[in-house]
Amino acid sequence: MNAQDLKNSILQLAVQGKLVEQRAEEGTARELLEQIKLEKEQLIKDKKIKKSKPLPEITEDEIPFEIPESWEWVRLIDLCSLISDGTHKTPAYVEYGVPFISVKDISSGVMDFSNVKYITREEHEKLISRCKPEMNDVLLCRIGTLGKAIKICTDKEFSIFVSLGLLKLIEADVADYIVQVINSGYGYRWIDDNKVGGGTHTNKINLDTLRGMPIPIPPLEEQHRIVAKIEEILPYIDQYDKAYTKLEIFNKKFPEDMKKSILQMAMQGKLVEQRPEEGTADGLYEQIVAEKAQLIKDGKIKKEKPLPEIAEDEIPYEIPSSWRWVRFSEVMDVRDGTHDSPKYIETGIPLVTSKNISGGGLYFSNVKYISREDADKINERSNVDTGDILFAMIGSIGNPVIVNKDREFCVKNVALFKNYDKSKMCIEYVYWFLYREQYIMKKVASGGVQSFISLKVFRNYLFPLPPFEEQKRIVAKIEELLPYCDQLIK
Structure with a gap:
C-alpha cells in the first residue's frame, strides 16, 4: 500500500x-x-x-x-x-x-x-x-x-x-x-x-x-x-511515503543489483569451487594460442599487432590462482561491423545496428536493407555465425546477444566476438562477462555527440579466464540463480 x-x-x-x-x-x-x-x-x-x-x-x-x-x-x-x-x-x-x-x-x-x-x-x-x-x-x-x-x-x-x-x-x-x-x-x-x-x-x-x-x-x-x-x-503518512518511496526504488534496483552481484562473484571465481582435476587457465591459454597460430598459418584469420603485457595496476580484482588474466583478443576473435553507410534499398540483406539489439535478442522489424554486393563486401571482414556474440559499440553501449542465425544479415558499428575454438572457450561465459561489463563500459565510453567503444579497447580489454570446465559450471550456476532475480521483479 x-x-x-x-x-x-x-x-x-x-x-x-x-x-x-x-x-x-x-x-x-x-x-x-x-x-x-x-x-x-x-x-x-x-x-x-x-x-x-x-x-x-x-x-x-x-x-x-x-x-x-x-x-x-x-x-x-x-x-x-x-x-x-x-x-x-x-x-x-x-x-x-x-x-x-x-x-x-x-x-x-x-x-x-x-x-x-x-x-x-x-x-x-x-x-x-x-x-x-x-x-x-x-x-x-x-x-x-x-x-x-x-x-x-x-x-x-x-x-x-x-x-x-x-x-x-x-x-x-x-x-x-x-x-x-x-x-x-x-x-x-x-x-x-x-x-x-x-x-x-x-x-x-x-x-x-x-x-x-x-x-x-x-x-x-x-x-x-x-x-x-x-x-x-x-x-506519519509523510514519513511512510518517504520510506515507501525508498523501498520502491530499492525493490526496483534490487533484482538488477542482485544480478550484478551474482555476475561479479562469477567473474571473481566465487560462484563455484575450483577443481584441480579441471586443470588451469594457463594450460587452456596455451592451447588457445596454439589454435590461433594455426588459424593464422592456414590464412583463416589475420595476424594482429602484439598486445601489451598486463600491468599490475590494470588488474581490477583478484581471481583464483588457477585462473589467468588475458586480453580479450588473445582468446577471442574480436572484430566489428562496417563503419561505412552503404546505400539502403527497399529489399535485400538486413543491416543490423545497435537499434536492432535489445534484451538479449535481435529484432528485424525496423531494419534497413543493403545490396548483395555491399553485404558480401562487409562479410569479408565481419561475417556473423551462429554462436557469435554481438555487442553494441556506438550509441546504446552494450546489450550483448548470442546469435542464433535464422537468416542472413550484416552488421554495422557492432562489436563481433567469435570463438577460436568452441571446445576451449564457453561462449555463454563470455556473454555473461560482457553482460556485466556493459555497465562499466557505458560509464567509460568516449565520444561527443554519440558515445562509443573502439575496437582497440575491446581487443585490449582484460578478461578473467578460468579453466574450460569451470567456465561451463559457472554458466550453469548463473543460469540457475538469475531466474530468482527475475522473479523479484514480478
Whole structure:
C-alpha cells in the first residue's frame, strides 16, 4: 500500500465514523443541522442569500455505507449559503495586479501563489460581485483535475476561474471536515461517478450535481476531533511515503543489483569451487594460442599487432590462482561491423545496428536493407555465425546477444566476438562477462555527440579466464540463480 492509498484508507475510516469514538455528550448531527437550517433561513429572510431550489430527500440507494447513529446524511447545499464557480470568461492578464486562481494553483492540496496570473483591480471587483472567495470558504477542482478540495486560509484577495468551485458554508467550523470528506475515497468516487465529459471532452462536475452530493455529517465537536486526528496522523503518512518511496526504488534496483552481484562473484571465481582435476587457465591459454597460430598459418584469420603485457595496476580484482588474466583478443576473435553507410534499398540483406539489439535478442522489424554486393563486401571482414556474440559499440553501449542465425544479415558499428575454438572457450561465459561489463563500459565510453567503444579497447580489454570446465559450471550456476532475480521483479 502506497502513501496515497494509506491516506485514502484513513480518510475513508474518518467519514464512516471509525477514526474516533462517538461521545454522547457531544450531541447529535441532527441538532447541528437544525442550527444550520435556522441560520440559513435567517440569511434568506435578511436577503443576504437567495433561497435555493429544494432537493429531494436522500434515498437508500444513494447511501454508500453505514454511519454512526449520531450522524446524519445531508446534501452539500444544505450546509452552504452558496455553491458557485468562478468566471467563465478568460480575463485579460496583466503583469501586476490581483491574483487569478485556477485548478493548477490548488491541485497540490495547498493554495500556491508562486505561479499565478494577475488581473486588474477593476476586473477583480467585477468578478467578486458574483463569486467572492473569502477566508474559511472551500475551493474544489471541478474541471479537468476533479475533486481536490482546500479550505481558504488566507485573507489575501483573489478571484477564481470557472475550473474552480466555491463552497460558502453556513457554519465556518464545518469547513475543515467538508474538505476531508471531498478528499476522501468516498468523495473522489462520488465525483468521478457523477462527472460529465471524458474522451475528447474535459471532465467536469456540474454545480447542480455538486449541490446534491450526499455528505455524512457528525456532531460538530466530533468533526473537530476527526480533523485533529487526521492532522496528527498525516506527518506519519509523510514519513511512510518517504520510506515507501525508498523501498520502491530499492525493490526496483534490487533484482538488477542482485544480478550484478551474482555476475561479479562469477567473474571473481566465487560462484563455484575450483577443481584441480579441471586443470588451469594457463594450460587452456596455451592451447588457445596454439589454435590461433594455426588459424593464422592456414590464412583463416589475420595476424594482429602484439598486445601489451598486463600491468599490475590494470588488474581490477583478484581471481583464483588457477585462473589467468588475458586480453580479450588473445582468446577471442574480436572484430566489428562496417563503419561505412552503404546505400539502403527497399529489399535485400538486413543491416543490423545497435537499434536492432535489445534484451538479449535481435529484432528485424525496423531494419534497413543493403545490396548483395555491399553485404558480401562487409562479410569479408565481419561475417556473423551462429554462436557469435554481438555487442553494441556506438550509441546504446552494450546489450550483448548470442546469435542464433535464422537468416542472413550484416552488421554495422557492432562489436563481433567469435570463438577460436568452441571446445576451449564457453561462449555463454563470455556473454555473461560482457553482460556485466556493459555497465562499466557505458560509464567509460568516449565520444561527443554519440558515445562509443573502439575496437582497440575491446581487443585490449582484460578478461578473467578460468579453466574450460569451470567456465561451463559457472554458466550453469548463473543460469540457475538469475531466474530468482527475475522473479523479484514480478
